[in-house]
Amino acid sequence: xxxxxxxxxxxxxxxxxxxxxxxxxxxxxxxxxxxxxxxxxxxxxxxxxxxxxxxxxxxxxxxxxxxxxxxxxxxxxxxxxxxxxxxxxxxxxxxxxxxxxxxxxxxxxxxxxxxxxxxxxxxxxxxxxxxxxxxxxxxxxxxxxxxxxxxxxxxxxxxxxxxxxxxxxxxxxxxxxxxxxxxxxxxxxxxxxxxxxxxxxxxxxxxxxxxxxxxxxxxxxxxxxxxxxxxxxxxxxxxxxxxxxxxxxxx
Amino acid sequence: xxxxxxxxxxxxxxxxxxxxxxxxxxxxxxxxxxxxxxxxxxxxxxxxxxxxxxxxxxxxxxxxxxxxxxxxxxxxxxxxxxxxxxxxxxxxxxxxxxxxxxxxxxxxxxxxxxxxxxxxxxxxxxxxxxxxxxxxxxxxxxxxxxxxxxxxxxxxxxxxxxxxxxxxxxxxxxxxxxxxxxxxxxxxxxxxxxxxxxxxxxxxxxxxxxxxxxxxxxxxxxxxxxxxxxxxxxxxxxxxxxxxxxxxxxxxxxxxxxxxxxxxxxxxxxxxxxxxxxxxxxxxxxxxxxxxxxxxxxxxxxxxxxxxxxxx
Numbered sequence: 028x029x030x031x032x033x034x035x036x037x038x039x040x041x042x043x044x045x046x047x048x049x050x051x052x053x054x055x056x057x058x059x060x061x062x063x064x065x066x067x068x069x070x071x072x073x074x075x076x077x078x079x080x081x082x083x084x085x086x087x088x089x090x091x092x093x094x095x096x097x098x099x100x101x102x103x104x105x106x107x108x109x110x111x112x113x114x115x116x117x118x119x120x121x122x123x124x125x126x127x128x129x130x131x132x133x134x135x136x137x138x139x140x141x142x143x144x145x146x147x148x149x150x151x152x153x154x155x156x157x158x159x160x161x162x163x164x165x166x167x168x169x170x171x172x173x174x175x176x177x178x179x180x181x182x183x184x185x186x187x188x189x190x191x192x193x194x195x196x197x198x199x200x201x202x203x204x205x206x207x208x209x210x211x212x213x214x215x216x217x218x219x220x221x222x223x224x225x226x227x228x229x230x231x232x233x234x235x236x237x238x239x240x241x242x243x244x245x246x247x248x249x250x251x252x253x254x255x256x257x258x259x260x261x262x263x264x265x266x267x268x269x270x271x272x273x274x275x276x277x278x
Numbered sequence: 279x280x281x282x283x284x285x286x287x288x289x290x291x292x293x294x295x296x297x298x299x300x301x302x303x304x305x306x307x308x309x310x311x312x313x314x315x316x317x318x319x320x321x322x323x324x325x326x327x328x329x330x331x332x333x334x335x336x337x338x339x340x341x342x343x344x345x346x347x348x349x350x351x352x353x354x355x356x357x358x359x360x361x362x363x364x365x366x367x368x369x370x371x372x373x374x375x376x377x378x379x380x381x382x383x384x385x386x387x388x389x390x391x392x393x394x395x396x397x398x399x400x401x402x403x404x405x406x407x408x409x410x411x412x413x414x415x416x417x418x419x420x421x422x423x424x425x426x427x428x429x430x431x432x433x434x435x436x437x438x439x440x441x442x443x444x445x446x447x448x449x450x451x452x453x454x455x456x457x458x459x460x461x462x463x464x465x466x467x468x469x470x471x472x473x474x475x476x477x478x479x480x481x482x483x484x485x486x487x488x489x490x491x492x493x494x495x496x497x498x499x500x501x502x503x504x505x506x507x508x509x510x511x512x513x514x515x516x517x518x519x520x521x522x523x524x525x526x527x528x529x530x531x532x533x534x535x536x537x538x539x540x541x542x543x544x545x546x547x548x549x550x551x552x553x554x555x556x557x558x559x560x561x562x563x564x565x566x567x568x569x570x571x572x573x574x575x576x577x578x579x580x581x582x583x584x585x586x587x588x589x590x
Contacts, residue, residue, distance in 0.1 A: 033378040037364075044366040112362030116423065119326045120379045121352040275330055 031126045038104075038134030048138065051099050055092060055142055062088035063149045079153060079161040083146075084171045084244040090237070094207055097179070098200040100138055101186025104131045105271065109194035118275075128268045132187050139179045143172070166246025174243035177256040178236055182207050184263035191270045211236050279304045279431050279461040280325065285334035287320050294320040295485040298334070302478075304430075307457040309476035309493075310465035313585055317485045318465040319359055322435050325463070326356035339430050352380065355429035355460075359436050361420030365409025369400055369419060372408055373426065380427040394422040397452070414445045421449070425456070432456065434464040438471060450475050469581055483585045496580045505573040506544040508556055512565040514540055520559055526550025539568075 042048045066082035083089065108114040117127065150161040150168075162168050182203075189202035214235025220227070232238045239252040280302040287294045295317035302308050312318050323329040325336055327347040335342065341349040363372060373391045377383075382390050395401055398418040403411060408419065417437065424432055437453065438446045453475050456462060466472060472479055473493045481489040481496075489496060510517060514532045517540055521530050529545040546552060553570055560567040 029383065030379060030381065033375065037375055041364070041366065111365075112358070112360055113364055115323075115328055115358045115362060116356075116376070116420075117379075119328050119351055119354070119356045119358075120376070121348045121381065122379060123348070275328070 030122055031130060034122065034126055034130035035133055038130050039137055042134060042138045045103075047099070047103070051096060052142060055096055056145055058088065058092040059146050060149070062086055062092065063146070063153075067153070078163050078167055078245075079150065079159075080163075080167040080171055081241075081244045083149070084175075084240050085237070090211070093175075093178075094182075094204070094211060096142065097139075097182045097207060098186055098189075098203040100135050100142075101183055101190050101203060102196045102200040103190070104135060104187055105190040106194050106196045106199045109274075110196070124272050125268055128187070128191070128264065128271055132184065132264060132267070135183045135187065136176075136180060139183060140176070143175060143179075147172075164246065167244050170243035170246050170248065171240070174240050174252070177253065178239070181256045181260045181263065182210075184260045184267065185210075188263055188267040188270060191267050191274070210234070214238060279306075279339060280463065281335075281337040282321075282325075283335050285321070285324065285336055286332050287317075287324060287329065288332045293485055295482075298482075298485070298487060300480055300487055300490060302461060302463060304461050305457075306478055307453070307462045307464070307476045309472035309479045310463060310482065311467065311469070311472060311479055311581060312465075312482035312488075313467065316482045316585075318482060319435055321482070322356070322433050322463070322465060323358075326354050326433050327351050328356075328358075352427065353430045354433055355424030355427065355431070356433045357417075357420045357424040357435060357437060359439070361416050363408045363416060363419060365407065367408050368404070369406055369408060369411070370395075370404040372419065373400075373422060376423045377426045382427060390426055390428070394425045397425065398422040399448070413440045414442065417441060417445075417449070421452070430461060432460050432462045432464075434462065436465055436467075438466065438468065446471075481581065481584050488584045489580075506542075506546060506553060506556075507569070507571055507573050508542045508544075508567065509535065509539055509569040510542060510560055510565050510567050511537075511539050512560075512563070516563075517542060517565075520563070521556070524552045524555050524559075526552055 063083055065088060066086060067079060070077065070079065070082055105114075108117060118124075147168075153159070153161050185206050186199070186203040189206070190196075190199040192202070193199050214231055214237055216227075216231045233251065233255070239249075242249060243252075280300075282298055282300050285298040286296050298317075298321060310318050310321070320329065324331050325338055325343060327343050327350050330344060335344075337343070338350045339353045341353070343350050367375065370391070373394065374387060377387045377390050395404060398421050400415070400418055400422055403415055406415075408416070411419065417440065421434070421437060424434070434453070438449050441449060450471060453462060453464065457475070457477075464476070476493060479489070479491060479493050479496055480487060514534065517532050518530060521527060521542055521544060526547045527544050527550075528547055531543040533541040533543070535541050544552070551572075553572070556570060557567065559565075
């Protein structure tokens, strides 16, 4: 356990000691700030039944920023260590493979949380200035941010897996971006295929990240996406662990 | 301390080491010698649990490197050939992190970090970023890292590569000092290094152990079938016939020097030392003789002989 904490501590520090993290953080805030502004502007056009929280989490800008930033967080996790050779001192120290994988993954999740935390401030500032409720109740906030975390956990695990497979950060980023985009657009499949059967529509809705977020940001709680994301996260991490372990055989 | 039996490692298509057998006893400083690509680094990586072997067994400090890897890793200090460090950390920070990773925490952490900093001469750079260090200091950080947990066995893969002559001397002295308390396996292709620091030499060639002995004994093997060198002022043809006629001389080479002098190089059979006869011969024929001696057999020659099969 102490070894794990030592590893986690280093991984988290590695994020904030690298200039990439701060650049990502800066531009990401720019993007989400713009997204917030666009959401509020859209609501200003006329009466609407949508809350500010809902408007924020269901725009193209939101999804664009959300998907784009994930590979940037995870691409360096393993690839950088392979490339620099620091994996050698790391793996000749008495550590378990699982500890290394988990520490890297949780550090990425931590950075993801730090990335999104400031967006909460937007709603606070909005309410302070306009004296208008942004979410209406606690439900939409909890729903939206919990869903954000759930989706983030799964997609970060994919990024982790991609990074464990290659010593090239660009390849890791391209791989994880492609897989995440594919999963994301699978949820939109019913819009592209002309002859959609109700069964297919239901199936794609089950996979649809957009659907999940739209529900959650209205404050609805559904256990299906919860199980969906948690089980896939666990499975992907399991794969990552095995890829990482098998690397020493083919390196 | 190390027991290796039938160790084989194959990479895609090539066999790096085949059927390696050797042992290293506690307290020895063993020099691992071999040309580039002989399998030194591969063997060391297997012993430090970084790579798995294709077949065969290796035990370090009584533990199997494959099935009891973490036991082994906590008892081995390994310094890889290319010391890779996190460039964004400071030296002090890095060593504290490495110590914690090896299970050294709390007050002992600080003590050990201070001790190895002192030992490896890192006091002056403790606040520097690792990425800003020169190659020599990086090597020292790597060595300090290997020493942190006071390991039973030190595995040093070319510890002096890329250092300047002063640093090389310092590292050699350090290795010698460390040898009093630790068992050391170090690889190198600088032969004087082995002669100066090691109590035993393992020569590995094309993935196999080619020789294992003390540096002196290895040099002695070649000296018994030794070489002589003489400088004489005489016609080459006369020298050739006269020297070849001496008993025990296997081969004679006459090389012209300045103003009629010749350098004579003789190979003799084991147990023959014709130096006295050469002196008498020169005196009888009134050939001026200005130099006569046995050739110094360095480990370099032994190495060349063993790894290139013949021709000394």
